[in-house]
Amino acid sequence: MSETAERVAVTCPSCSPDAETVHEVLKEGSGHATVRCTECSHVHKTKIEREEEVERDVVVSQEGESFTATVEAPPEETVAVGEEFVLDTPEAIMVVRITDLQLGDEKRTEEAEVEDVETFWTRAVDNVRVNVTINPDDGSHDDSKSVKMDVPGDHEFVVGESEEFGDEKFRVKSIALRDDAAGYDFNPLGEKGDRAVAKDVKRLYADDETSSAWSAW
Structure with missing residues (x-):
């Protein structure tokens, strides 16, 4: 029996005339199809009711x-x-x-x-663009910059964790969610450990870590 053949639930005149059993579709015809019962292997013709779309x-x-x-x-x-x-x-x-x-x-x-x-x-x-506002690591907002990240929709952002994108490295401070995002208790998310997937994110607010990454030198 083919593992890829379509299977349907219909009555079998041989072993189950009053209750539907699983049948394998052998051949589609005009109005009727040839099927084989998986219980008793009886082959017969029947009308398959397909859901209209x-x-x-x-x-x-x-x-x-x-x-x-x-x-x-x-x-x-x-x-x-x-x-x-x-x-x-x-x-x-x-x-x-x-x-x-x-x-x-x-x-x-x-x-x-x-x-x-x-x-x-x-x-x-499935693939989305996320807007990110990055503030300088000194906490000021005068030199904030905005970048756009192209990431998979299920990529997860976490408040308090660092992200790298191209030449940018930043720590997520808060997450503003889209209007159609569901399953979150607050908007925006601002507590350490709060998380959201990219497809639910309207904008990330973050602190720059690009320069601090080289501070050890």
């Missing part, structure tokens, strides 16, 4: 730019802001997070069934 537009925001794609999903599935899903586009396969759901007449909502959704508004979260 509908196509919806998806607007993806990625590093200040946006593009439109489409996704197929069951019409009765409930979706909500903050949920993530894999989006397959001609350019790439990416993970996106729902930031808004647009219904008809440009109405927006945070939760709806797929059949009621006209457009999914999303942002890419």
Whole structure:
């Protein structure tokens, strides 16, 4: 029996006419498919009820730019802001997070069934750009600088720990979270040991450690 063959749950006229058992799909036909029962190996034809899917537009925001794609999903599935899903586009396969759901007449909502959704508004979260404000190590804010880090969405930042990026080395002082970040007790995070993944981060505030890294010399 093929390990990659599709399997479906249908009744078997030979060993289980009243209850569904697992069958291997041997051949798809017009309206009916040829299947083999994994319990008794009986081969027969049956109609496979497949869940209908509908196509919806998806607007993806990625590093200040946006593009439109489409996704197929069951019409009765409930979706909500903050949920993530894999989006397959001609350019790439990416993970996106729902930031808004647009219904008809440009109405927006945070939760709806797929059949009621006209457009999914999303942002890419598998690879993200994080803004970092770095203050001088003397504690002043006059010469603060801003850098942008491109990191995997699941990269974790921890308050009190050091990060290196290119020629920059800094210690995270606080973490401002995005509006769609979930599962955190506070915003911003400022206690030592507080942590957040990059896809949830709006901005990092940090102290410069670039010069102090050479202080031993």
